[in-house]
Amino acid sequence: MKGSIFIVSAPSGAGKTTLCKMLIQSMPDIIHSISYTTRPPRPGEVDGKDYYFVKEDRFLEMVRKGEFLEWAEVHGNLYGTSKQKLLETINNGTDVILDIDVQGASQIRAQQIDATFIFILPPSMEVLKERLTKRQTDTEEIIQRRLQKAREEIKQYRSYDYVIINDELEVALEQLKAVVLSQRLKTEKIPHEWVEKTFQLQSLL
């Protein structure tokens, strides 16, 4: 059975990273997509596990050849998702989750890849502000800019297939699991040959 691709986006502070991590820990046969990056490995990071680490030349060559499903520059480093690696994984029957921003998601949508798009919303603007403030690392100005960016991103929620409101983490996790599980139950996932053989449908007039 072929795996599915799940694209998960959310404004910063909605709890996307935590949710995706918990999902992968609690469900079999689903993994996090591994990105290509030009950023040098940090201590402990393993090539092919955390990222595929490549030189900028190689990365740009892949861009030119259209090998990325999406790519972006973040703080001077390039990050991208290889179409081929992704298709290999789902062809092996494993689901893949891509934890990605609205721009990346929109690049993927434009390529009409068969994927399930999930948007995580915070329960309210107040809670989002609270979560961003709790980090205590950011100034009021940065927080305001993040909130403004969050609203810009939330504006895009209608181009996603599913919306999960992350109020209580356990509830949101159950909902995310239900979306993933339900995709596995889609009729087109069942090999028709298996049904035909199991129920001897060929012999029917």
Added chain:
Amino acid sequence: MKGSIFIVSAPSGAGKTTLCKMLIQSMPDIIHSISYTTRPPRPGEVDGKDYYFVKEDRFLEMVRKGEFLEWAEVHGNLYGTSKQKLLETINNGTDVILDIDVQGASQIRAQQIDATFIFILPPSMEVLKERLTKRQTDTEEIIQRRLQKAREEIKQYRSYDYVIINDELEVALEQLKAVVLSQRLKTEKIPHEWVEKTFQLQSLL
């Protein structure tokens, strides 16, 4: 939030009735659709709870007026699902499950009602035969006829949205719950006004 309609079909012996009953007991805000019938009430059956009991004249009038989403004759009695009752229920925010055969499901599909179609499969022909034989009320000939009918019905599984293989009841129940829950998370279920207001999207340029 508007409710959803779930159409569940399965060959006899696949465990559909048990699964639907367990689903309703274990999830909030989902009820079994109540059919109209011309069959007289059995002791203990309550009008408006088990069925809407009506005279044949009234039933046929409803058929003429196109008030049924689907209807059928079973052992000389008429059974039908009222379109209006169903829409009232989902407009009140409750999900409705229709436990219905492939013919009824196909009548509903033809009317392009927004519904989720779920097919329950037994894990194998052998298990299906075993389950039908266990009842011990039927002769070998009747069992053979039922198995043949089951195969005819299974042939239709590809017109359903989801397929659940009922091998272990608890697993199948979890899967059915995931399908129902995921429908509630569909983006179009979230009132857009709520999102706009909660995240002050109107004030964005």
